Amino acid sequence: MTPTLESKLTIADRISSISVSSTMKVMADADKLRREGVDVVDFSAGEPDFPTPDNVKQAAIRAINENYSKYTPAGGSVEARQAAVNRHKAEFGTDYKMSECIVSVGGKHILFNYTQALVNPGDEVIIPVPYWVTYKDIVNYAGGKCVFVDTDEQEGFRLTAAMIERNITPRTKIVLINSPSNPAGSVMDDAEFEKLYYITSKRGIFLLTDECYSHFLYDGRPYSVASIPGSKSTVLVAGTVSKTYAMTGWRIGYALAPEPIIGAMMKLQSHSTSNPTSIAQKAAIEALNGPQDSVPQMLAEYRRRRDFIVPRLRQMPGVECSMPSGAFYAYPNLRGALGRGGIRTPLEFADRLLKEAHVAVVPGEAFGTDAHVRISYATSMKEIERGLDRIHKFLETLG
Numbered sequence: 001m002t003p004t005l006e007s008k009l010t011i012a013d014r015i016s017s018i019s020v021s022s023t024m025k026v027m028a029d030a031d032k033l034r035r036e037g038v039d040v041v042d043f044s045a046g047e048p049d050f051p052t053p054d055n056v057k058q059a060a061i062r063a064i065n066e067n068y069s070k071y072t073p074a075g076g077s078v079e080a081r082q083a084a085v086n087r088h089k090a091e092f093g094t095d096y097k098m099s100e101c102i103v104s105v106g107g108k109h110i111l112f113n114y115t116q117a118l119v120n121p122g123d124e125v126i127i128p129v130p131y132w133v134t135y136k137d138i139v140n141y142a143g144g145k146c147v148f149v150d151t152d153e154q155e156g157f158r159l160t161a162a163m164i165e166r167n168i169t170p171r172t173k174i175v176l177i178n179s180p181s182n183p184a185g186s187v188m189d190d191a192e193f194e195k196l197y198y199i200t201s202k203r204g205i206f207l208l209t210d211e212c213y214s215h216f217l218y219d220g221r222p223y224s225v226a227s228i229p230g231s232k233s234t235v236l237v238a239g240t241v242s243k244t245y246a247m248t249g250w251r252i253g254y255a256l257a258p259e260p261i262i263g264a265m266m267k268l269q270s271h272s273t274s275n276p277t278s279i280a281q282k283a284a285i286e287a288l289n290g291p292q293d294s295v296p297q298m299l300a301e302y303r304r305r306r307d308f309i310v311p312r313l314r315q316m317p318g319v320e321c322s323m324p325s326g327a328f329y330a331y332p333n334l335r336g337a338l339g340r341g342g343i344r345t346p347l348e349f350a351d352r353l354l355k356e357a358h359v360a361v362v363p364g365e366a367f368g369t370d371a372h373v374r375i376s377y378a379t380s381m382k383e384i385e386r387g388l389d390r391i392h393k394f395l396e397t398l399g
C-alpha cells in the first residue's frame with residue numbers, strides 16, 4: 001500500500017520507546033516559574049553547585065588561546081584517553097591500555113554507547129531499584145528488556161549479590177550497578193560487589209559499573225570492581241568528570257572496557273557526535289591529571305549538608321528518610337503524608353509542592369518507586385534551609 005502523505009509525516013517508532021527525562025522536565029518547570037518572577041528553591045538539579053576548579057578553567061582558556069579548536073580523534077585525543085586511564089590506575093590500581101578507553105560527551109553518552117553497542121532486542125539488563133532515570137530509557141531504546149530488582153529501604157536500599165543472582169536468566173546480558181547511587185545514595189559493600197563480579201563473569205554476563213559518584217562516599221574509600229585482577233574481560237566502567245570535578249556542562253565522560261567494545265562504541269560515536277569538544281577534553285585532562293584537592297573539599301561540604309538535611313526531613317510529618325552513604329541526594333519516603341490534602345502520588349506531591357510552596361523536587365516515579373521524592377543537596381546551606389522550611393510548612397498544611 002502506498003503510504004499517505006500524513007502517514008509519512010510521523011516520528012520514528014523507536015522514539016516512542018523512550019520518555020522525556022523527568023529530571024529535565026522538573027528543571028524546565030522550575031525554570032519557567034523562575035522566569036515568571038517566582039522565587040523557587042530548586043532541589044531538582046543533579047549537579048554540583050560548586051564552580052569548576054580554577055586550574056581546570058585555565059586549561060580550557062589556554063586551549064582556546066592556543067587554537068585547540070579542530071576535530072580530535074573520534075574517541076577522544078590520546079592525552080584525554082591516557083588521562084582517564086591514568087587516573088583510574090592511580091585510584092584503583094587498574095591497568096587499562098589506551099585502546100581500552102574511549103572519551104565521550106559525558107557519562108550519559110558513555111552509557112548510551114554501551115547499550116547501543118551491546119544490547120540486542122530481547123536481551124535483558126538487570127537494574128536495581130531505585131534507579132537513575134536514564135537507564136530504563138537507554139535500554140528500551142536499544143530494544144532490550146529491563147529487569148528491575150527491588151532493594152530494601154530498611155537496609156538503606158543496599159544491594160546484595162544474591163538479590164541480583166535471583167534475577168539472572170539465560171537472556172541476561174548486562175548487570176548495571178550504580179554505587180553510590182542516584183537517587184538513594186546507597187552503596188554496595190565492596191565484598192558484595194566482588195561476589196557479584198564472580199557471579200556474572202562465570203556466566204558471561206557484563207557487569208557495567210557506573211562510577212559517576214564513586215568519589216562522593218561518606219565512609220570508607222572509593223571502590224572500583226575493575227580493580228579485581230583479571231576482571232577486564234567482563235567489567236565495563238562508565239566514568240565521568242561531571243560530578244567529581246563540578247564539570248556537568250563540559251560534557252566529558254569515559255569508558256574502560258575490552259577493546260572490541262571500545263571499537264564498537266568508537267564506530268558509533270564517529271557517526272554521531274564525532275569527538276567530544278576539543279576544549280572540554282583539555283579541561284578534563286587537567287581535572288584528571290592535576291591537583292585533586294577540590295574533591296575532598298566538596299565531599300566535606302556535601303557531608304555537612306547531608307547531616308543537616310536528613311535529620312530535618314525525619315522531623316517532618318509523614319516523612320521517613322534513610323541516611324545516604326554517598327552521592328548528594330536524599331530520598332525521603334512520604335508514604336505517611338500521601339493521601340493527605342488530595343495528594344496521592346509523589347508526582348502529584350512534587351507538582352503541588354512546586355506550584356504552592358515553590359520548591360522543586362523530583363518525584364520518585366522517575367526512579368521506579370511510588371512513595372518518594374528526590375532532593376538534591378548540591379545547593380547552598382541557605383537554599384537548603386529555605387527549601388526545608390517550605391516543605392515542612394507545606395506538609396503541615398496538608399493536615
Ligand SMILES: Cc1ncc(COP(=O)(O)O)c(C=O)c1O
Binds near residue numbers: 106181
Ligand atoms: C547515576 C548517573 N550516571 C551518569 C550520569 C551522567 O552524568 P554526565 O552525563 O553529566 O557525565 C548521571 C548524571 O546525573 C548520573 O546521575
